[in-house]
Amino acid sequence: MRVVICGAGIAGLTLGNLLSERDWEVTIVDHAPAPRTAGYMVDFFGLGYDAAERMGLLPRLTELGYDVPWADFVDDSGRGRARLSYDRFARAVNGKLLSIMRPDLELALRERLPGQLEMRYGTTVSAIDERDDIVRAQLSDGSEIEADLLVGADGIHSTVRGLMFGDEQRFFRYLGMQTAAYTFDAPEVRARLGDGFALTDTAQRMMGCYGLRDGTVAVFATHYRDEPALPADIPAFLREEYGSLGWIVPTALARMPEEHEIYYDQVAQVDVPQWSTGRVTLIGDACQAVSLLAGQGASLAMAGAYVLASCLSDASSVTGALRRYETHWRPVVVDKQRAGRRGAEWFLPRSRGRVLARRAMLRLSAIPGVERMLGASVTGKNAVRLDDISAERLTTTG
Ligand SMILES: Cc1cc2nc3c(=O)[nH]c(=O)nc-3n(C[C@H](O)[C@H](O)[C@H](O)COP(=O)(O)OP(=O)(O)OC[C@H]3O[C@@H](n4cnc5c(N)ncnc54)[C@H](O)[C@@H]3O)c2cc1C
Structure with missing residues (x-):
């Protein structure tokens, strides 16, 4: 069996690994010239943690990750006003928690790809020709690959999704915020931060x-913006938007890298009415983006790829496997997206009153019963296990 995967991010690399293990012939293409090193x-x-396990x-x-002891919410002078202990966070998710830079997560997945897997950077899918028994992917390097399956794992602005269904705006749920992330070099700030996460x-x-x-220091910034369009000059916009904040923010703005090294995008969810057509399907943010408000997009990208690989290995037909993948995985995604939207006001309060309410909530979260509620709110209402949606059960329920 042969698969073309468009996108060498977390979802695409996970699927590439799993299908290679099941003796599929795998080609991964990514439009970036090389693996991305910038990130957050x-x-x-x-569920992604379970899949990784x-x-x-x-x-x-664990080796590449960071041992973050707490998240401190600080005032203009850097004084802590509220603290979320990562021990408590870890307990709320059954001790299964890692903090890792996104490029390092991708590195760990790339390191275990088998030698025979074909990886083409600087290449994308430019056209799709679907037949009953085969799909042809035309690539931007002028070549064409015939495969049993084509997978769009190319993120929130998926080109494969565009080729399948057209204009992306129809599938976007803009959550009224935009976000930026970059790394900068400032030894004095690095020393001040220690091992903790501070906001x-x-x-x-x-x-x-x-x-x-x-x-170095990894920074991410999030702000409300009614207008979904991205600003024309991102560094200038960030300087203006965050210029009034104190603490280390002036240094973070002054040491901002060039625009092409800054991640900047809408905070949005993706809701595509249908994930597959024939032998073409979507995984990861391309079909299921939950947004950084849910704090689980990377985890779900890995878990969704894991579920698809399970469905494909158990199936007698590719199209049947794609149907089962969507039937079993979509309800999980819908639940996490809802949890993400519910958490918006806690993630970024709109008013001073809400900031104070968050402080009070964080103090309460030290109480064991509230800790369990916190667990439910970060993981989504339904405590689904990977076993419920993959492997054996799918062979009998499909
Ligand atoms: C600031 C921030 C903080 C976050 N924090 C968390 C968190 O704490 N926990 C968590 O689990 N998630 C978090 N997320 C979400 C998470 O990063 C994403 O959900 C996750 O990266 C999605 O993985 P993916 O593989 O589907 O897509 P992506 O990571 O977007 O990867 C897509 C890949 O496809 C490639 N590509 C794009 N377009 C094309 C094309 N046209 N042709 C070929 N290749 C293409 C890209 O180069 C990339 O390699 C956060 C996101 C942001 C922005």
Whole structure:
């Protein structure tokens, strides 16, 4: 069996690994000229953590990850006003929690790809020709591949989804915020941060920072913006938007890298009415983006790829496997997206009153019963296990 995967991110690399193990011939294409090295810290827990465990990835992820003791919400002078202990967070998700830079998560997945897998950077899918028994992917390098399956794992602005269904705006649920992430070099800030994660305790806009082991600082910033269109000059916009914040924010703005090294996008969810057509399907953010508000996009990208691989290995037909994948996985995604939207006001309060309410909530979260509620709110209402939606059960329920 042969598959073309468009996108060498978390979803695409996970699927590439799993299908290679099942003797599929795998080609992965990615439009970036090389693996992405820029990124941001992700908290990795939930179903993706379980998938990583099954794949034997945890030792390497733990090695590359960071031991973050807490998240501190700080005022203009850097004084902590509220604290979320990562021990408590870990307990709320059954101890299964990692903090890791997204490029390191991808690195761990790339390292275990088999030698015979074909990886083509600087290439994308430019056209799709579907037949009953085969799909032809035309690539931007002028070549064409005939495969049993084509998978769009090319992120929130998926080109494969565009070729399948047209204009992306129809599938976007803009959540009224935009976000930026980059790394910068400032030894004095790195020393001040220590090992903790620190965020401004502010309304309307906030900036959070992690110190990295190479001595640099990873920053992400999120603000409300009614207008979904991205600003024309992103560095200038960020300087203006965050210029009034204190603490280390002026240094983070002054040391901002060039625009092409800054991640900047809408905070949005993706809701596509149908994930597959014939032998073409979508995984990861391309069909299921939950947004950073849910804090689980990377985890779900890995878990969704795991579920698809399970369906494909159990199926007698590719199209039947794609139907089962969507039937079993979509309800999980819908639940996490809902949890993400519910958490928006806690993630970024709109008013000073809400900031104070969040402080009170964080104090309460030290109480065991509230800790369990916190667990339910970060993982989504339904505590689904990977076993419920993959492997054996799917062979009998499909
Ligand atoms: C600031 C921020 C913080 C976050 N924090 C967390 C967190 O704490 N926990 C968590 O689990 N998730 C978090 N997320 C979400 C998470 O990063 C994403 O959900 C996850 O990266 C999705 O993985 P993916 O593989 O589907 O897509 P992506 O990571 O977007 O990868 C897509 C890949 O496809 C490639 N590509 C794109 N377009 C094309 C094309 N046309 N042709 C070929 N290749 C293409 C890209 O180069 C890339 O390699 C956060 C996101 C942001 C922005």
